[in-house]
Amino acid sequence: LNFIFVGRAERRKGIVEINNVIKTLDSSLKVNFHFVGPIENHLKSKDQRTVYHGPVYDAEVLKTILDKMDVLICPSHSEGMPNVIMEYMSYNLPVICTNHEGCKSLLGDKYPYLINNSVDELTEKIEFLLQNETEFNSIGQKNKKRIEKNFSIEKYIENLTTIINS
Numbered sequence: 069l070n071f072i073f074v075g076r077a078e079r080r081k082g083i084v085e086i087n088n089v090i091k092t093l094d095s096s097l098k099v100n101f102h103f104v105g106p107i108e109n110h111l112k113s114k115d116q117r118t119v120y121h122g123p124v125y126d127a128e129v130l131k132t133i134l135d136k137m138d139v140l141i142c143p144s145h146s147e148g149m150p151n152v153i154m155e156y157m158s159y160n161l162p163v164i165c166t167n168h169e170g171c172k173s174l175l176g177d178k179y180p181y182l183i184n185n186s187v188d189e190l191t192e193k194i195e196f197l198l199q200n201e202t203e204f205n206s207i208g209q210k211n212k213k214r215i216e217k218n219f220s221i222e223k224y225i226e227n228l229t230t231i232i233n234s
Contacts, residue, residue, distance in 0.1 A: 097198060
């Protein structure tokens with residue numbers, strides 16, 4: 069499986085936690101970790117299962133990268149309502165992220181891959197997905213349905229119209 073992190077290299081984004089997970093995973097597992105965004109050299113893992121794409125500003129190039137990914141990882145220490153999670157949900161794929169309010173609003177309070185800022189929990193979720201492809205597909209389908217139902221432009225216009233008319 070290909071896991072991806074998209075974002076800036078800030079401590080609060082959880083890159084250190086991802087690197088710690090990579091260190092603990094069995095080296096025989098068929099897994100790769102991709103990073104998109106400006107990641108400073110001292111924050112880059114030396115593990116051969118990591119790929120750094122750097123900042124990607126071209127939408128087509130980014131789409132090409134995302135099309136090859138299987139799971140988004142967003143282990144931020146603080147977060148609003150991340151666009152990258154909405155985008156990835158619409159790709160019909162699972163997301164592992166921390167249980168901040170914006171993330172819970174997008175994914176639902178009972179979403180099984182909401183984690184506390186814990187390397188152990190992140191490792192557990194990654195290992196579970198590596199061993200359970202049926203779960204992987206099911207979660208992806210639920211994510212796509214949820215984003216289409218609750219966060220589409222049509223739903224936004226409907227909610228805005230209700231607010232204006234009240």
